[in-house]
Amino acid sequence: MSGNYIGRVWDRAANGAIVADADYVVIGTGPSGATAAKVLTEAGHEVAMLEEGRWVRAEEFDGSSFTAQKKCYRELGTVAAMGKNMIPIIQGRCVGGGSVINAAIIWRMPRDVFERWVRDFQLSDALAWKEMEAAFDLLESDLNVRPVAPEVMGRHNALLLEGANKLGLESRIIPRNEKGCQGLAQCTSGCPIKAKQSTDLIYVPWALEKGARLYHSCRAERIQVETGRAVAVLARFEDPLTGEPRGTLTVRARKGIVVCASPIQTPCLLWRSGIGRSSGHLGKHFTGHPGAGLICIYPDEVRLWEGATQGWDSEHFRKEWKVKFEALGMHPDLLTSRIPGIGAEFKKNVLDAKRMGNVGCAMVSQAEGRVRPMGKNAYVSFSVSDEDVFNLRRGLKKIAEIMVAAGAESIVPNIFGLPAKIGKDQLKLFDDAPLDPQCYTMVMTHMFGTCRINPDPKKGVVGPDFQVHDTKGVFILDSSIFPTNLGVNPQHTIMAVAQVGAKKIASQ
Amino acid sequence: MKMQAFELEWTAKMMDAIIPPGVENDFPKSASDTGAVKVLEELVRYTPFFTALGLRAAIWFIEILGPLLSGRLRRFSKLDPAGRVQVLAKMYQSKIYFIRQMVLLVKMTACFGWGVDPETRRGIGVTDPPRFVTRSKP
Numbered sequence: 176m177s178g179n180y181i182g183r184v185w186d187r188a189a190n191g192a193i194v195a196d197a198d199y200v201v202i203g204t205g206p207s208g209a210t211a212a213k214v215l216t217e218a219g220h221e222v223a224m225l226e227e228g229r230w231v232r233a234e235e236f237d238g239s240s241f242t243a244q245k246k247c248y249r250e251l252g253t254v255a256a257m258g259k260n261m262i263p264i265i266q267g268r269c270v271g272g273g274s275v276i277n278a279a280i281i282w283r284m285p286r287d288v289f290e291r292w293v294r295d296f297q298l299s300d301a302l303a304w305k306e307m308e309a310a311f312d313l314l315e316s317d318l319n320v321r322p323v324a325p326e327v328m329g330r331h332n333a334l335l336l337e338g339a340n341k342l343g344l345e346s347r348i349i350p351r352n353e354k355g356c357q358g359l360a361q362c363t364s365g366c367p368i369k370a371k372q373s374t375d376l377i378y379v380p381w382a383l384e385k386g387a388r389l390y391h392s393c394r395a396e397r398i399q400v401e402t403g404r405a406v407a408v409l410a411r412f413e414d415p416l417t418g419e420p421r422g423t424l425t426v427r428a429r430k431g432i433v434v435c436a437s438p439i440q441t442p443c444l445l446w447r448s449g450i451g452r453s454s455g456h457l458g459k460h461f462t463g464h465p466g467a468g469l470i471c472i473y474p475d476e477v478r479l480w481e482g483a484t485q486g487w488d489s490e491h492f493r494k495e496w497k498v499k500f501e502a503l504g505m506h507p508d509l510l511t512s513r514i515p516g517i518g519a520e521f522k523k524n525v526l527d528a529k530r531m532g533n534v535g536c537a538m539v540s541q542a543e544g545r546v547r548p549m550g551k552n553a554y555v556s557f558s559v560s561d562e563d564v565f566n567l568r569r570g571l572k573k574i575a576e577i578m579v580a581a582g583a584e585s586i587v588p589n590i591f592g593l594p595a596k597i598g599k600d601q602l603k604l605f606d607d608a609p610l611d612p613q614c615y616t617m618v619m620t621h622m623f624g625t626c627r628i629n630p631d632p633k634k635g636v637v638g639p640d641f642q643v644h645d646t647k648g649v650f651i652l653d654s655s656i657f658p659t660n661l662g663v664n665p666q667h668t669i670m671a672v673a674q675v676g677a678k679k680i681a682s683q
Numbered sequence: 684m685k686m687q688a689f690e691l692e693w694t695a696k697m698m699d700a701i702i703p704p705g706v707e708n709d710f711p712k713s714a715s716d717t718g719a720v721k722v723l724e725e726l727v728r729y730t731p732f733f734t735a736l737g738l739r740a741a742i743w744f745i746e747i748l749g750p751l752l753s754g755r756l757r758r759f760s761k762l763d764p765a766g767r768v769q770v771l772a773k774m775y776q777s778k779i780y781f782i783r784q785m786v787l788l789v790k791m792t793a794c795f796g797w798g799v800d801p802e803t804r805r806g807i808g809v810t811d812p813p814r815f816v817t818r819s820k821p
Binding site: 506512549 | 722731733768
């Protein structure tokens with residue numbers, strides 16, 4: 176935390192209750208919420224930001240994944256989608272949200288996805304490509320987006336670029352929102368040197384400096400509606416880790432409430448408030464980019480914990496196979512949990528850790544799930560489709576081929592039914608890997624849907640003005656309004672949509 | 684939700700079966716020699732009720748029923764160290780998804796603690812302070 180925001184930042188109600196008002200109340204300070212707060216504040220509106228998690232200082236990040244999970248991850252990283260298999264869902268819960276714990280990957284929204292949105296979901300009134308491009312330009316300037324510099328590329332990223340080039344596959348050095356990255360490979364456990372330009376360091380302070388207020392460690396419980404219009408947010412201060420209560424907050428919204436709480440929390444808040452249910456789509460159409468990883472062993476040291484956490488990726492197969500590949504560096508606490516074996520066998524395998532490489536295969540899932548509130552939390556039901564698993568399997572095989580082209584001697588597939596380690600000449604074994612999702616260790620990092628946008632109130636929760644169809648004064652700007660997943664890392668698109676949407680809201 | 688002392692002792696034995704002391708000179712410490720047990724204890728303490736319940740249930744399942752899957756009639760914590768490794772190795776390779784997941788869960792939490800221990804990191808080859816470049820901010 177930097178800057179002098181005395182009198183504008185609260186994490187508790189000293190006298191038990193705070194009652195306040197603002198033109199707009201923005202719920203969530205991740206990529207969408209922070210962008211919305213910045214745009215609305217710049218337009219001259221009085222903005223109150225609410226954030227369920229803490230404002231975590233960079234000095235608190237010690238490189239341990241579990242430390243970051245306690246401070247910045249929702250439910251300490253234990254949120255999971257339940258279906259044919261259990262898929263952990265990685266969500267930030269802190270000022271800055273997911274931008275604090277992602278790897279700063281920047282992708283402009285693929286044009287073909289945008290065109291599909293306009294064509295299949297009638298979004299021409301909500302979004303124009305020129306507006307999106309202008310938003311991307313501005314964001315790239317504000318967030319200092321640039322490709323990974325050679326000195327922090329890290330060997331694991333460089334080798335994969337080499338391997339993909341040898342196979343003639345399109346891939347790239349990742350452009351990231353960073354300033355002064357030193358290649359610590361700690362993006363997912365919080366950047367300790369403030370190099371990653373996450374929204375807690377950029378747009379939240381901007382908004383505060385221009386007069387906005389921030390209530391953090393403060394969970395929005397309900398939106399109060401009077402005669403069909405949202406008028407206030409009822410919230411509760413509590414320690415995000417222990418749940419210790421610290422008072423209540425009521426913020427009356429003179430002009431509107433902008434919900435940016437994520438595709439899991441946004442529909443739950445609306446559900447609890449009796450908002451958005453008339454469409455029949457609230458909480459439905461949940462989708463994302465579930466994925467699985469592959470480890471390889473090179474003949475020489477690679478040191479996954481040195482260099483940019485994620486410096487190489489490939490969307491070569493995004494359209495055809497509906498998969499995307501990305502390198503993922505990590506420190507021993509995460510890496511060792513992926514190393515096979517129990518007991519002495521495990522420890523022997525760990526001896527190879529410094530020669531290991533790691534790549535994730537993210538699926539552009541064709542499946543849809545559902546989100547419903549469960550007490551203070553949410554229940555997410557989601558199962559990958561048969562087609563998803565087929566795509567994952569062939570994606571993993573292709574990654575193995577890239578690794579071998581980059582010089583890998585063996586592959587650790589982490590697929591139940593395949594040997595723990597396979598040689599570089601045995602990649603055809605992937606063709607016989609089971610197509611049961613329970614045989615793969617998956618994780619989901621990008622979520623979409625659940626409050627989808629559509630001009631027809633029978634087909635979507637939110638209209639082209641980003642306002643909930645059945646309740647005036649409630650706007651949604653996070654990726655819960657996305658009608659499909661993207662196939663690429665979504666932060667940039669989320670921020671661009673929030674930028675475009677917030678401008679429309681601000682001008683009303 | 685708070686774990687009981689005996690549950691923490693069971694957990695330590697499970698984690699030490701996964702990451703035993705010694706074996707390789709580079710890694711003398713076992714999981715419980717590091718902060719691994721505390722990771723699971725804190726997960727149970729701070730996660731929502733049903734998640735915490737699931738985590739505890741996994742520990743109870745391994746303790747009571749795990750050995751039965753290998754045809755052993757003693758509780759997990761009463762087995763000798765080699766027997767514990769055999770039980771977990773068998774569960775790790777079980778055809779039943781949820782049995783595999785239970786071992787994976789304990790292994791992941793063990794690694795979160797063991798993998799951040801300075802001695803483990805040195806053994807793996809992580810330099811401290813890290814070998815990163817010095818680059819001024821633009």
